[in-house]
Amino acid sequence: MVGELEFERPVLELKKKIAELKEFTKSTDVDLSSEIEKLEERLEKLEKEIYENIKPWNRVQIARHPNRPTTLEYISHLFTDFFECHGDRCYGDDEAIVGGIAKFHGLPVTVIGHQRGKDTKENIRRNFGMPHPEGYRKALRLMKQAEKFKRPIICLIDTKGAYPGKAAEERGQSEAIARNLFEMASLRVPVICIVIGEGGSGGALALGVGNHIHMLENSTYSVISPEGAAALLWKDASQAKRAAETMKITAPDLKELGIIDEIIPEVKGGAHKDVKKQSEYIDQILIKSLKELVKMSDEELVDHRYKKFKAIGEYSFATEYVEVN
Numbered sequence: 001m002v003g004e005l006e007f008e009r010p011v012l013e014l015k016k017k018i019a020e021l022k023e024f025t026k027s028t029d030v031d032l033s034s035e036i037e038k039l040e041e042r043l044e045k046l047e048k049e050i051y052e053n054i055k056p057w058n059r060v061q062i063a064r065h066p067n068r069p070t071t072l073e074y075i076s077h078l079f080t081d082f083f084e085c086h087g088d089r090c091y092g093d094d095e096a097i098v099g100g101i102a103k104f105h106g107l108p109v110t111v112i113g114h115q116r117g118k119d120t121k122e123n124i125r126r127n128f129g130m131p132h133p134e135g136y137r138k139a140l141r142l143m144k145q146a147e148k149f150k151r152p153i154i155c156l157i158d159t160k161g162a163y164p165g166k167a168a169e170e171r172g173q174s175e176a177i178a179r180n181l182f183e184m185a186s187l188r189v190p191v192i193c194i195v196i197g198e199g200g201s202g203g204a205l206a207l208g209v210g211n212h213i214h215m216l217e218n219s220t221y222s223v224i225s226p227e228g229a230a231a232l233l234w235k236d237a238s239q240a241k242r243a244a245e246t247m248k249i250t251a252p253d254l255k256e257l258g259i260i261d262e263i264i265p266e267v268k269g270g271a272h273k274d275v276k277k278q279s280e281y282i283d284q285i286l287i288k289s290l291k292e293l294v295k296m297s298d299e300e301l302v303d304h305r306y307k308k309f310k311a312i313g314e315y316s317f318a319t320e321y322v323e324v325n
Helices: 005-026 031-051 056-063 073-078 120-125 133-148 166-170 172-187 201-205 224-235 237-246 249-258 274-294 296-312
Strands: 080-085 097-104 106-116 151-157 193-198 212-216 220-222 261-263
Touching: 005 031, 005 056, 056 220, 056 237, 073 097, 073 106, 073 120, 073 151, 073 274, 097 133, 106 133, 133 151, 133 172, 151 201, 166 172, 172 201, 172 296, 193 201, 212 249, 212 274, 224 237, 249 261, 261 274
Parallel strands: 106 151, 151 193, 193 212, 193 220, 212 261
Antiparallel strands: 080 097, 097 106
């Protein structure tokens, strides 16, 4: 089965068996209703056991699922009157980042997000969702435009990271990312960031300086991939599963650490199972965030963002004094 994940195989096999029995019942006079009912009860218990106890590595697999909804899919479900804007006015257009003007329940907003492909041809066109510097400069251009016209900014994050190639470095990849971090910190409009898939390294951070940062339940957000961390720590990329267990890159971990604001629940099995339903969950969080942020003044928004990021990583410790004779 395309996109089948190893940990959910028992669920899929049981569903297949139930479907076969139902089909057999339709084509014959044999009554298998009691057997089907027992299997459906077993399926319900199995789904609860598997999907309510998802391990970090399994969440990484779901976040990378080839059918996981992309930025443009969510835009089509969440917004109306979307008008895509292109180009950074310096070099060209980067299709790994999409952005433009839209309406969210009648409110004009600017939407920006990473965009990967759903097949090989589109992935090549979108550079597998890994932006070049012109992508980040396009994003910043749209953010500054939103600030000028007082439109809230909504960023959808889904990238393995910024493209690390020679051409990207020659055109100022590091400067483009740093510039976005610098400028986003002082934007005088509400900024809401949602991690919808993978949030990898500086490539994700360049769209991640917001007043509110939310994550889909099975998304990841980290400074490096589990494979990269395993290669650095143990000189063995095959230890990725072990790395994922220790890196604290999942939504529950990051919520506990105070890095994100809300965990957006996913439909059972992952967002790719029902993009329409998943969009409804995101819609509810966006409404809640915007209601809170649009009440703030320009200065309050900037101060709110500053305090939010300043608090990340804060800790306290007690000093014990020992009397020495």
